[in-house]
Amino acid sequence: MSFLSFEFALFVGLALLIFYLAPPRSRPCLLLVFSYVFYLSWSPVHALLLAAVSGGVYLAGLSIAKCGSEKGKFARMTLGVAMLLVLLFAFKSAVWFSRMFHADPAMSIIVPLGLSYYVFKMVGYLMDVYWETLPAQNNFVTLALYGAFFPQIVSGPVQRAGDFFGQIGKLQNPDPGEFAAGLRRILFGLFKKIVIADYLAAPVASVHADPSRFSSLELLFGAYCFAIELYADFSGITDIAIGIGQLFGIKGPENFDLPYYSPNIQMFWRRWHMSLTSWLTDYLFTPLRMSLRTLGSAGLYLAVVLNFIAIGLWHGLTWVFFFFGLLNGIYMVVSVMTLKQRNRFFQARPALAQIRAITGPLITFHLMVFAMIFFRSETLSSAFKYVGSMVPGWGNRSVTFGRFDQALLGVAFRPLMLCFIAFFASEAVTWAARRQICVDWFFTMPVFFRRALYCALAATVLLFFKDSLTFIYARF
Amino acid sequence: MTHAEIHQKLTPIFRDVFDDPAIEIKDTMTAKDVPGWDSLTYVNLIVAVEKAFAVSFTTKEVKSLVNVGALIELLAKRTA
Numbered sequence: 187m188s189f190l191s192f193e194f195a196l197f198v199g200l201a202l203l204i205f206y207l208a209p210p211r212s213r214p215c216l217l218l219v220f221s222y223v224f225y226l227s228w229s230p231v232h233a234l235l236l237a238a239v240s241g242g243v244y245l246a247g248l249s250i251a252k253c254g255s256e257k258g259k260f261a262r263m264t265l266g267v268a269m270l271l272v273l274l275f276a277f278k279s280a281v282w283f284s285r286m287f288h289a290d291p292a293m294s295i296i297v298p299l300g301l302s303y304y305v306f307k308m309v310g311y312l313m314d315v316y317w318e319t320l321p322a323q324n325n326f327v328t329l330a331l332y333g334a335f336f337p338q339i340v341s342g343p344v345q346r347a348g349d350f351f352g353q354i355g356k357l358q359n360p361d362p363g364e365f366a367a368g369l370r371r372i373l374f375g376l377f378k379k380i381v382i383a384d385y386l387a388a389p390v391a392s393v394h395a396d397p398s399r400f401s402s403l404e405l406l407f408g409a410y411c412f413a414i415e416l417y418a419d420f421s422g423i424t425d426i427a428i429g430i431g432q433l434f435g436i437k438g439p440e441n442f443d444l445p446y447y448s449p450n451i452q453m454f455w456r457r458w459h460m461s462l463t464s465w466l467t468d469y470l471f472t473p474l475r476m477s478l479r480t481l482g483s484a485g486l487y488l489a490v491v492l493n494f495i496a497i498g499l500w501h502g503l504t505w506v507f508f509f510f511g512l513l514n515g516i517y518m519v520v521s522v523m524t525l526k527q528r529n530r531f532f533q534a535r536p537a538l539a540q541i542r543a544i545t546g547p548l549i550t551f552h553l554m555v556f557a558m559i560f561f562r563s564e565t566l567s568s569a570f571k572y573v574g575s576m577v578p579g580w581g582n583r584s585v586t587f588g589r590f591d592q593a594l595l596g597v598a599f600r601p602l603m604l605c606f607i608a609f610f611a612s613e614a615v616t617w618a619a620r621r622q623i624c625v626d627w628f629f630t631m632p633v634f635f636r637r638a639l640y641c642a643l644a645a646t647v648l649l650f651f652k653d654s655l656t657f658i659y660a661r662f
Numbered sequence: 663m664t665h666a667e668i669h670q671k672l673t674p675i676f677r678d679v680f681d682d683p684a685i686e687i688k689d690t691m692t693a694k695d696v697p698g699w700d701s702l703t704y705v706n707l708i709v710a711v712e713k714a715f716a717v718s719f720t721t722k723e724v725k726s727l728v729n730v731g732a733l734i735e736l737l738a739k740r741t742a
Contacts, residue, residue: 317725452700467701468725475705476721479712486702522702526681 187227188656189340189426190379197224202433206360213357214327217335217434224336225299232298240330242269243308244323250315251322263316267309274305275503282503300339302500302662306465308333311347313469320348328354337430341423341659343441343461350436357435368432373640375425376647378612379657383419384650385605386411388596394562397575401589405576408595412562413555414609416658417446420459423657444617446554449546451521454554455514463497470496490522491515501662505566513557663741668715668734675714679707689731715741 187194201220208216225233246266253259277297311332314320323329332350393400393408400408424441431438439461448454455463471493478485491512498511532539556573563569574580578587592598618624628636663671669687676685680698693699699707708724711717711733717740727733 317722319725452702456700471701472705472724473721475701476708476719476724479705479709486706490702529681 187224189423189660190376190651190656198430198433205434210357210359214325214331214354217357218327218331221331221334221336221339225334225339228299229296235298236304236334237330239270239273239304239308240333241326242266243312243333244326244329246312247315247322247329248324250312259316263312266312270305270309270312274301277301278499278503299660300341303339303342303344304333306344306462306500307347310344310465310469314347320351323347323351335431335436337427337434337436338438341420341427341657341662342459343424343427343439344465345438345461346465349439353436360433360435364432364435368429370640371425371429371432373429373643373647374612374615375422375427375429377422377608377643378418378425379422380647380650380652382605382609382612383415383422383658384652385601386415386418390415390562392594392596394564394568394572397568397572399585399594400575401585401591402576402578402587403590404595405572407590409555409559409576413446413551413558416558416561417442418609418612419658423659442616443620444613446551447547448550449543450525450550451514451517451553452525454550455518462500466493466497486522487519490518494518501561506560506563506569509566509569510557510560513560517553517557663738665734665738668737668741671714672711672730672734672737675707675710679703679710687730689729689734691730692728711737717741 187197197220201216205213205216205220222233222237225236243266246262250259250262250266253262281297311320311323311329315322323332328351331354332345332347335345335350338345390408390412393405394412397405421442428438428440441459441461443457443460445454445458448457471489474492475486475489478489481488492515494515495508495511497514498507498509501507501510532542559572560566560569563572592602673685673687676687676696677683680696680703682697685696688695693704705724708719712719715737717737719736723736727736
């Protein structure tokens with residue numbers, strides 16, 4: 187049952203009806219049942235695995251909390267975390283092996299839906315219990331629901347256990363304002379995914395299929411398109427996930443904060459896939475940095491690079507994701523090494539600081555556009571072929587540098603412009619909403635205008651809707 | 663060491679790590695109150711504090727510090 191199907195919409199509608207007709211005390215149990223119904227629609231066997239993981243983590247959490255000695259607590263936490271990571275690694279590496287040895291696709295191993303997300307959630311929970319920043323969860327339903335909560339299982343966000351547990355005890359009747367906000371958020375997410383991301387998917391697929399057929403300009407255009415596609419796709423599903431959560435009275439963490447306008451790489455990674463990067467900062471980077479602190483600056487740089495390689499490999503055990511992580515680790519190390527000096531240089535030259543305000547985001551954006559060529563490529567050699575083909579005069583290609591063949595790219599000028607306008611409009615809305623600009627003005631507009639706007643957005647979504655749509659981040 | 667002595671010794675460390683000579687530390691101060699306080703500079707701060715006070719913290723202790731006051735309390739225990 188895909189998020190982008192009418193049967194899923196029907197499922198959410200029915201679930202909401204039952205959820206709010208039922209007494210508040212039974213709502214966590216109902217949410218768990220709904221989550222497993224959703225998961226069973228994907229794979230009954232993998233649902234058993236999810237249940238087994240939840241049971242194991244529940245017992246491990248209680249065991250850590252009850253253990254009297256520090257060494258015992260550490261051993262229990264380490265064992266629990268190691269078992270979870272082995273499970274994640276086993277599935278990811280099995281996929282890698284089956285691809286490597288060209289196994290029959292029908293026999294290839296499928297990673298359980300949301301495995302990367304629920305394993306990370308559970309690892310975070312066990313470490314929180316060990317660090318005593320969170321008490322062990324006594325209620326099995328709450329813990330199992332934390333792992334299985336269906337709006338977040340497909341593509342996150344990776345909500346922290348404490349934040350989630352705190353909301354489960356307060357599931358009351360719907361607040362009309364929150365409910366309406368949830369519906370708006372879902373509509374906004376659908377718009378970004380279906381109208382923006384899916385339109386740009388066609389030219390991106392074309393240029394990556396065979397880069398040698400395209401000019402430098404077309405490949406550059408393809409790289410920009412993928413950066414926008416990935417962002418619209420992933421932030422779109424995050425909006426849908428957060429919106430559905432809000433309908434059930436659970437607020438999920440934000441995953442994006444206008445990342446493409448970040449002044450430097452450090453800020454980019456604080457504004458892109460925020461729930462995962464902040465998770466890795468707390469549960470991987472900080473312990474790693476602490477254990478490497480005797481190495482001085484070298485320890486810091488090593489911890490940064492290893493952290494980014496982990497971010498890359500979280501997407502899959504492939505060389506392109508390894509390189510994507512490594513490249514970002516190098517960006518980050520260079521940025522960390524020079525940030526203090528850069529800040530001092532520009533503080534002493536206020537006139538240049540204004541130029542930096544423009545060039546900083548531009549450079550950061552282009553560094554990420556470059557890194558995302560690797561993210562999108564199937565293999566490292568195809569990524570380098572793409573990058574090489576962008577260089578004018580590379581190889582014996584007869585394609586001119588500045589050619590822009592719309593038919594070859596699979597785009598048409600007018601819809602493309604409308605797609606870009608839709609993207610910048612969606613960014614402006616996000617910017618205004620986050621900073622509470624024009625929000626009061628919008629809600630004092632006559633109801634008719636607002637409803638007409640929502641209807642227009644919904645009609646556009648339905649117009650562009652295709653039944654076979656999938657999300658990029660659902661496969662991680 | 664007393665609370666006041668630790669406070670006095672911590673101030674120049676904060677100023678150096680966060681590259682801000684005007685920082686005045688308070689017990690209630692957290693990452694949100696200091697520009698540039700992120701995961702990178704936080705561990706740099708811990709390393710500098712460990713060196714200055716000749717102590718060593720575990721990751722668990724570092725994770726449990728909710729504000730500067732908690733750090734001062736931990737240092738007071740360690741240097742008592």
